[in-house]
Amino acid sequence: MAKAGCDLTQREGDARGVRDHGGRAMEEEGTMDRDDMMPAEGDAPLAAPVAISALEPLLMTPMEAVEEAGAWAELAEQAMEPNPFFRPEFLLSYLHHVESEPITIAAVRRRGGGGLAGLMPLGRKPLGLAWKTPHVWTHAYAPLGTPLLCADCAQAAAEKLLRVVMSHVGTFLAMPQQRLDGAVAAAFRDAAAAARLKLDDTAHYERPVLSLEGTMEAFLQRISGQRRRRYAKGYRRLKEQGHLVRDHLSGAQAVEAFEAFLELEQSGWKGESATALASNPYHAAFAREAVQEFAASGKLLVDRLRLDERTIAAVVAFRDGPRVYEWKIAFDEEQASQSPGVQVVLAAMEKYFAIDGLLEVDSLSGQAPSLIDGMWKDREIFGTMLIAGGRGAGARMAMAHADIAAYETARRSAKGVLSRLGKRRKG
Incomplete structure (x- = not known):
């Protein structure tokens, strides 16, 4: 009624x-x-x-x-x-x-x-x-x-x-x-x-989601020890290469970081296949405008990994109500053996667990396999x-x-x- x-x-x-x-x-x-x-x-x-x-x-x-x-x-x-x-x-x-x-x-x-x-x-x-x-x-x-x-x-x-x-x-x-x-x-x-x-x-189809009940530490305890050791090993190897920094950004800083994301995405296979945002000036203009609008309203979240001041991985996400939507991810493909994409998602997760009022993160992934599949066990149909x-x-x-x-x-x-x-x- x-x-x-x-x-x-x-x-x-x-x-x-x-x-x-x-x-x-x-x-x-x-x-x-x-x-x-x-x-x-x-x-x-x-x-x-x-x-x-x-x-x-x-x-x-x-x-x-x-x-x-x-x-x-x-x-x-x-x-x-x-x-x-x-x-x-x-x-x-x-x-x-x-x-x-x-x-x-x-x-x-x-x-x-x-x-x-x-x-x-x-x-x-x-x-x-x-x-x-x-x-x-x-x-x-x-x-x-x-x-x-x-x-x-x-x-x-x-x-x-x-x-x-x-x-x-x-x-x-x-x-x-x-x-x-x-x-x-x-x-x-x-x-x-x-x-x-x-x-x-x-x-x-089933889509991976991350429930934000509990803490990041509790989440890590629910995954296998072998996977935790692999995550730690990848992070350690990245740190051995130079000064590694994890940034959690919003507002104007996130907008600035988005430009580095566009360059990083363009440098990989998406650039080669002309599917990166920066491959099409109209797509890039749309993305920049939407990102600026979301940043102005506090809904833009960008997490990145920088190695000696060079961005090697970034996640662009939108916060809307009690959920976060991980919109785009890019990483330096020359560092693929160290899983920088996984490392930047883990860094973003630490922030998500710390933000009051958030309940869930939507991976936005489709039916094709993604790096999130093995990390997040919860699924929504x-x-x-x-x-x-x-x-x-x-x-x-x-x-x-x-x-x-x-x-x-x-x-x-x-x-x-x-x-x-x-x-x-x-x-």
């Missing part, structure tokens, strides 16, 4: 509007009785609107969303689950400098001049092998798709977001990179059930939530799963071919 501030107060048929990209008024959920929104026999119907909450839906272009930046930032601070990548200082920087695809910002606002109660960016991209569908917008620089929801009316805000998407964006929505056991995922499940939408999840409504909802959900399965089959086949080619070359 919706909490105070989101009470059901009027009939849905009452006059009101959704702001479209040009600021024009559109009929809101009343459009959901169109023929293409009607359920086929046996499908879960898209709910006929019955009542409106105290929430007003918005569909905005990024330029229009700038006008809501203050309310947007306030929502991000109060969000039931934080997501630094959906904060205005990060997302607007990315959209301004990098993104060429049209992106829509879906939001809900409290009526009567209140603040925002929910927000998520939307775009279109292939779901699997071929089908291009509306998506909650995530990408390589933002591997977390948790929408921003106010805790006091999370289900009502999630339902309003889903209704406006189903009415005006498309009758199928993919929500990738969701923490499937999180409070926001639960709010969207409840909202989908209330709106009589079909919901499923797929593409599950992430995946993609699929939501379908209207006529043919069941058929679209089945098509979605088939498209994803086709992509996975093609990916495994391509991987097998590359593996066989590699073995032939070695032979």
Whole structure:
């Protein structure tokens, strides 16, 4: 049941509007009785609107969303689950400098001049092998798709977001990179059930996280003695090479250190493959702007190792609410045998354990192996939530799963071919 501030107060048929990209008024959920929104026999119907909450839906272009930046930032601070990548200082920087695809910002606002109660960016991209569908917008620089929801009316805000998407964006929505056991995922499940939408999840994977209960010393005692000795040996060998310093930086110092991070990342394999941030001037401009914005609000954390004044490893992280998100890591690949990447993560962990109010660190790692895997034993399950409504909802959900399965089959086949080619070359 919706909490105070989101009470059901009027009939849905009452006059009101959704702001479209040009600021024009559109009929809101009343459009959901169109023929293409009607359920086929046996499908879960898209709910006929019955009542409106105290929430007003918005569909905005990024330029229009700038006008809501203050309310947007306030929502991000109060969000039931934080997501630094959906904060205005990060997302607007990315959209301004990098993104060429049209992106829509879906939001809900409290009526009567209140603040925002929910927000998520939307775009279109292939779901699997071929089908291009509306998506909650995530990408390589933002591997977390948790929408921003106010805790006091999370289900009502999630339902309003889903209704406006189903009415005006498309009758199928993919929500990738969701923490499937999180409070926001639960709010969207409840909202989908209330709106009589079909919901499923797929593409599950486990992501390493670090629980900050206890102390750094207690954490080290939980890992094997062999691993502790290996960590100590790597650190000792680095110290033998010269003057080794561990820096914990924030604010302007962290911004300055970020420039050294960019150079370090560019010097390695990412630079050779043109995937480093500095390989693309637009990507570098976005990153610098986002980092400066986070530093100004106290959300930027940079840890680095310096050997004789030269940076040999760095971790760039964002703090948002009770969590830290380790965004980027780079290290001197000539020192790889001493594991400088592991050493700088260990240094950062000491700081995380010492900061009051932090509960967890998200590694942001995907399904590919990473240096964090062996260090952090806790795991959270992430995946993609699929939501379908209207006529043919069941058929679209089945098509979605088939498209994803086709992509996975093609990916495994391509991987097998590359593996066989590699073995032939070695032979």
